[in-house]
Amino acid sequence: MRVKNFLFQSFAQFFFPIFLVLFFIASVIVFIRIAEVTFIVKIGFFELFSLYFYTLPIMMFFVIPLSFFVACVLCLSRLSFDYELPVLFALGMNPKEIVNIFLPIAFLATFSLSILSLVLIPLSDLFYKRFLEERKNDININLQAGEFGQKLGNWLVYIEKNRQDENVYENIVLLSLEKERGLIFAKEAKIMNYLGVMEAILSNGQVYRLEKASEMIERIEFQKLILRNSVGYISDLNLGVVEYWRQAFYPNDKQKRVLRNLAMYILISLFPLMSLFYFPLLGIKNPRYQKNWTILQIMVVVAIFYGLVYLVANTFPLLGIAVIPVAWFILGYWGYRKWISRYY
Known part of the structure; x- marks a missing residue:
């Protein structure tokens, strides 16, 4: 229990600062996007934050998995180079116990991301579009003298x-x-x-x-x-969550986009859980013989994963939903068995 609390505290010391930094960067990007809307319609201060609130689910969805993965790996890497993990291994602990400790929070992260992506993001997207359509119906056009475009x-x-x-x-x-x-x-x-x-x-x-x-x-x-x-009317403004995702499975003008989003959301939601063996694979090091290339390794692995997600979501989304999680999990487990569990 003490080891579990110790690892959780170390994880939290990385997760929350990383999450806040990424969330701040995402918020700046969102405010820039909202500022573009003000060139078309007039919105007040509270309406500005209403639009920001509608974008919170999509921001959280992309920030949480990246923060979680980076925090887990950096947590183990710091403990390795501070000689704390080698001491725990010398006392009889093995990497499998670390995987079991991170399993519940990885499952919680995946569950939270699934709710965000499959329920809250479609709803917030519909509310966002509905808000803009209502403002256009009011003809609150924001035309400025002397400006082009x-x-x-x-x-x-x-x-x-x-x-x-x-x-x-x-x-x-x-x-x-x-x-x-x-x-x-x-x-x-x-x-x-x-x-x-x-x-x-x-x-x-x-x-x-x-x-x-x-x-x-x-x-x-x-x-x-x-x-x-x-005034432009969007046909799916009154759709529910089930009807929204059903568009991916019958011919319509939004089928390709909805199917792509479905594949992307499911794969990214599963990222914390199916990357469980990548945490010790990238984070556990021998401080006497290995250099600390952890951040570079994290960047490479994350780039490969998101590149695969983008590729399969735009080419074969349904097949990718079934193949990518299994292949990614097996690859991580193979690396874990080859370079970690046989030595620690």
Whole structure:
């Protein structure tokens, strides 16, 4: 019991600092992503944190397995080079006991990741999309004067001046690169929501469009022009968790993406449990004869695993779900038997 508590304390000393650092980095990336949303719709301070809250499951999902793996290996490596593990082995302990000690927390990590990936991530993703659609329905468009690259529906927009009136702009330019290519100049534009359809009411301007037949540019002057764009509707906004994952097993426009995510989520969720023998394989060292290459070894193993996950998730996801966990576990056990258990 004392040895178990000793190992858990050593593990915690690595896990929580690593987790906090990776979580902070992931949070910065998420806030950058959310900042991109503010270029399209206006959101307040509390709405900003609502979007951040919706991304918490996906952040936790990618941070926990990496933190867990690194902490387990570094924990054993430090104990080895501090001559504490060699002392325990000299007193009769063997590496198999270390594996048994880490087994419950590896199972707990895998169970937590399974809940995050198969339940919470689909729900948070749907809530995130629903939130953005509701904001678009409110037509809280956030167009800034003098900035390029802003979008209004399928149109790229540039405005010269914002009026104090809400959603009213002066000297606006709209460019469409879709099938109906065109360029519109207008002295004034008012954007409003009418029965769920976005309307841009343009006044006193010109339309330039390319005629495909004659390849000539047509110029049309107008006093009033109304552009209507139905607010995008996402068909799966009201899906439950079961219905969300069922999309991976019948033909539909999202089948490939959902099937890829399913394979990726399952494999990464199993990573702590099926890497159980990699902890002693990479962490247990002989401090007298071996150099401390642990961090480099961790980087190589993690890169190989995530590379395999990405490969099988995009090529043969269902087969990969069955093959990768077994192959990865057997490879780790073989290395453990060859380099660890026969010597300690």
